[in-house]
Amino acid sequence: MKLIFAGTPEFAAQALQAIIAAGHEVALVLTQPDRPAGRGMTLQPSAVKKVALEHGIEVFQPLTLRDAEAQAKIAAFGAEVMVVAAYGLILPQVVLDMPRFGCINIHGSLLPRWRGAAPIQRALLAGDAETGVCIMQMEAGLDTGPVLLRRAFSIEAVDTTGTLHDRLAALGAGLVVEVLGKLPLPAESQPAEGVTYAHKIEKVEALVDWSRSATELDRHIRAFNPFPGAQALFGGQTVKIWQATPVAGQGEIGVILSVDRHSIVIACGEGALAVSELQKAGGKRLPVQQFLAGHPLKVGERFDRPE
Structure with a gap:
């Protein structure tokens, strides 16, 4: 399948690696602009950009997807689907509608619980017994789209955000490959009950x-x-x-x-x-x-x- 991948941190990089390994054609990678990091505050590429460059995939790092030039570039690739994981930019409706199978998102919670930016930390803080990954068909709302595939696992008494991140990233990488191999899939609308928001963590x-x-x-x-x-x-x-x-x-x-x-x-x-x-x-x-x-x-x- 010819696709575009949009993501930034390690959570997304694992999914990109799995998609490449499964034999899909990743025509373009979207990721956040390089950011200053380390003691010297030199510009550093995202984890996703590093994977893309290792595999010779073109990288596009726009500041926004709302301008016509960025949208025209994405449209030119004629991708069948876009996979999004912790990208960090809002996808306007025109971009969501571009691929034949739309845009699908890898989200590290059991939707509709913990929509938003920090689902792993919020699940731990709340004392949730379980978490998991949902592969979701994206729409304009914040993590409101119907779910194509979900998988849950228990949160252990010793789990940290770090250990849960690694388990969720590995699970998400496997599930998105499974979904890509079965598209089009029926999607299940999220229930109106049980909605919670995982607001960004403040220091x-x-x-x-x-x-x-x-x-x-x-x-x-x-x-x-x-x-x-x-x-x-x-x-x-x-x-x-x-x-x-x-x-x-x-x-x-x-x-x-x-x-x-x-x-x-x-x-x-x-x-x-x-x-x-x-x-x-x-x-x-x-x-x-x-x-x-x-x-x-x-x-x-x-x-x-x-x-």
Whole structure:
């Protein structure tokens, strides 16, 4: 099948690799413009652009798809379908209508739950029992289109955004290849009930509020791993918490209840959190024993409450 692929991050790059491996003709790749990154803030290509260049596929990086020149370029390829995954630009109706089979999207949630930009983090923060991937026929609304294929799996107690991302990306890559091999497929309209929106994650949300329950904070820490990292405050300094487990315990909120070489136990609004991996600003992620060697913490000391 002759297709156009539109995507930007690693989640999309895995799908592009799978589509190429399945033997489809990817005539054009759309991706976000190169962005400055790293210490030198040099321009870096997206993960999708790297895959496209490795396979000699033409790359197009418009700032918008609303101008006639960009639309004419896309139309000229005569693609049968466009596959979209975490692209980052809105597709106007004229573009959605161009391919014979329209545009299909790989979305990392069980629609209509968690439409929008951050479905993985929002599912973890909400304590969802499962997540999955939907391959959706795109329409003008935000992730409102009918679903061609869906597959679910359980969210485990140790899952982070990072681990879920990898499982969802692999699943999405497999499902989109399956759909491409069966087009045209019947699509199932999304139900009106159960709609939730996965609003974009803001850095300020990463702050740890010890007045919340240990169960909530466990989900919070896993949701912000690997980015931007759950941020606690101690003595006015930021300490990122990367790994923790809810445990029994009670005390004044934010106070350290016990310290040993395996964990630092901190009182929460309900229960306590045994923290086992931390990172001081400018430092490395460290297990508790190594962290304490450079930053001793004592029973009775207290983590700050966010303002």
